[in-house]
Structure formats: structure tokens, C-alpha cells
Amino acid sequence: MNKIKTIAITALVALSTIVCAQKKVINSNQLPANAQTFIKNNFAINQISSTIEEQENLFSKEYKVILNNGTEIEFDKSGNWEEVDGQKTAIPLKIVPRNIQNYVAKSFPNTQIVKIKKSLRKYEVEISNGLELEFNKKGQFTKIDD
Incomplete structure (x- = not known):
């Protein structure tokens, strides 16, 4: 067997x-x-x-x-x-949760969101200055990714 x-x-x-x-x-x-x-x-x-x-x-x-x-x-x-990866070009904001949009606009003025990735527990966002930011599922900032 x-x-x-x-x-x-x-x-x-x-x-x-x-x-x-x-x-x-x-x-x-x-x-x-x-x-x-x-x-x-x-x-x-x-x-x-x-x-x-x-x-x-x-x-x-x-x-x-x-x-x-x-x-x-x-x-x-x-x-x-x-x-959604804009390859260094801004992606449509309407696909980005409002909390994330607000955080990026306030904390990193004069930048654009160029990439967003979502998983079961988090969002990963890349902005036009090259920083990668992490947010929880509610769109609350958790850390800058290395």
C-alpha cells in the first residue's frame, strides 16, 4: 500500500x-x-x-x-x-484607499503613488521618491519598508 x-x-x-x-x-x-x-x-x-x-x-x-x-x-x-505598478508613473488614486491617500499627501507632499500591492493583511505602496510604505488592511500606516 x-x-x-x-x-x-x-x-x-x-x-x-x-x-x-x-x-x-x-x-x-x-x-x-x-x-x-x-x-x-x-x-x-x-x-x-x-x-x-x-x-x-x-x-x-x-x-x-x-x-x-x-x-x-x-x-x-x-x-x-x-x-498595480505604474512603473514610476502615478496610478489612479481612486484605486487607493482614502486613508492611504491622505497619509501620503500629508506626510510626503509633492509625491505620487506609483505602485500599490494588496494582500490579506496589508497594503504595500511605493511613492515617486522611491520610498516603500506599508499599511495595515484598514489603511493605517505601519512602517517604511527597507
């Missing part, structure tokens, strides 16, 4: 290795509806340069959209944005 388990586990590992990190170019209309809506509401749809679907493993799929100006947007499998 242990031999069967070992073979099954080996086959599963081999299969997941084959599937790992496969990338393919797709049409923007193949993105999940949430991602399409996010782009439509925050960026001009005709700005899309390329759309990539990435299969991380058997259970995880992500999407990356690259705009003509170099901005990169990453979405999870459901089309919820995870990261």
Missing part, C-alpha cells in the same frame, strides 16, 4: 511541475469579469498592450495586464486586483 501512495504522490508532483508557471497570451475579453470591470473603470480599455494568463499550479491561476504606458496590473483567478 505504501508503494501505491509513493507512486501517486510522485505522479502528482510530476504533474504539478508540468503545469507550474505556464504562461499564455490571451485576449482581454478572456479576463474574468471583475478584471474587465476594473480596467474599464480605471484605465482606457484601448490602452491594453498584452494580457497574460499564468497557471501557477493545478489550483492557482493569475492574470497580468500590461498597458501601452508600461503599467502592469496583476489579478487573482477571480479577477480581483492584487497589484
Whole structure:
């Protein structure tokens, strides 16, 4: 019985290795509806340069959209944005929580938010002077990241 388990586990590992990190170019209309809506509401749809679907493993799929100006947007499998990277260009403020906008405007005047990444517990924000700031899920400042 242990031999069967070992073979099954080996086959599963081999299969997941084959599937790992496969990338393919797709049409923007193949993105999940949430991602399409996010782009439509925050960026001009005709700005899309390329759309990539990435299969991380058997259970995880992500999407990356690259705009003509170099901005990169990453979405999870459901089309919820995870990261918007303006590549040193300001990103739309309406996607940044108000608390974070207010903190950056007050603490770092004359800077712009050029990147935002969200996870389950925090937001990471890069501003135009190169600083990386961390905020909790409520948008409260926690630290400057090294």
C-alpha cells in the first residue's frame, strides 16, 4: 500500500511541475469579469498592450495586464486586483484607499503613488521618491519598508 501512495504522490508532483508557471497570451475579453470591470473603470480599455494568463499550479491561476504606458496590473483567478505598478508613473488614486491617500499627501507632499500591492493583511505602496510604505488592511500606516 505504501508503494501505491509513493507512486501517486510522485505522479502528482510530476504533474504539478508540468503545469507550474505556464504562461499564455490571451485576449482581454478572456479576463474574468471583475478584471474587465476594473480596467474599464480605471484605465482606457484601448490602452491594453498584452494580457497574460499564468497557471501557477493545478489550483492557482493569475492574470497580468500590461498597458501601452508600461503599467502592469496583476489579478487573482477571480479577477480581483492584487497589484498595480505604474512603473514610476502615478496610478489612479481612486484605486487607493482614502486613508492611504491622505497619509501620503500629508506626510510626503509633492509625491505620487506609483505602485500599490494588496494582500490579506496589508497594503504595500511605493511613492515617486522611491520610498516603500506599508499599511495595515484598514489603511493605517505601519512602517517604511527597507
